[in-house]
Amino acid sequence: MSLSRSLTDVTRIPGVRGALVVSRDDGLVVADALMEGVDGQAVAALAASLAGRMRGVTTVLGQPEPVLLMLGGTEGLLLLAPGPSGLLLVAVAGPEVNVAELRLGILAAAGTAY
């Protein structure tokens, strides 16, 4: 499955504002499918930074890197799923999104997109 197809599958979920593939090391956008008004570079940089910080926490505990990270806010959420080759699959969604569906969608995309 191609990158663009994986991103499209995630963005088809109602409430999703955009999805990206991001390079973990430098926070650069590799591919994206975003609604107008969503700043892909900002999402990529913030997602990579947050993932790195949380990876630090699990490393201290001797745990492997998380397979899914969710930042929940009052008006939406950010989901990250690390994939192979130093890439991260990222989705931004509004509060109305079905979290369980998005969780499964992004995990599937992370597992098949590379």
Place this chain on the structure above:
Amino acid sequence: MIPETIQALTAQLARDPASLVFLPLAEALRRRGQLDSALTVATSGAGRYPEMAGAWDLIARVQSDRGEGDLAFDAWTTVLRLDPDHIGAHKGLGFLCYRGGDHARSLRYLQRAAELAPDDAAVQTALARVREIAGARRVPGYAEPATDPLRAMDTEPDQALLVDQQGRLLAGDLRGQDGGSAGEAVAAALTGVTREAERAARLLGLGTWRRISLEGGPAHFELRTPTIDSVLLLTRGRHVPAGRLAMLADRAAAAARRWLEELR
């Protein structure tokens, strides 16, 4: 307040976004029942003036009107951090605790409000009512000892950690892979997480951040921010369903919030 006045205040705020006119405007909107708009205006004002107790008090009252007791509790706790003698915050917290069935704490807040405003008839009435419901008067000077919130609620020790914004341990502990204490190291790793999450949530239009969930490996993690200057990390084995872990984290955060507020 008549709609024309709201229009005039709105226009004034649009001309000068740094103006303090957001206070009467948000209050006017709250009184008219336009709670979403009132919250937007008050939150924006508090963003510009984060050290202004009155702005947070306004947010708390709007959130209380919206039935968002936990958020109102947070906002009033912030008010007391900025102004420990804020009467409105003591009254508001007294009301929230009463509504939540915590009459002892409600009594404490209302007693303080009564000390600060001895002529406030509404406070005296509320105080008398809560005293009657509580059914007992405290011996003057007596205070219940605060217990470690994470141990008090947790039958499995060393699976939760509470740290301040500087990464200093406040309560709890976690075990590393070798079985030794990893609390201090995790606390250090958590330093700056709040600011990072706040920044990400703000720039991505996610509102105020409430939680971070991590899944994977043999354990799952939940992060909460019980107060604006603390972070709670809770972990369980992956056999604990994600929804249950989120609920446990919410309960731990509420216990930690009360504990921190009592300590202060």
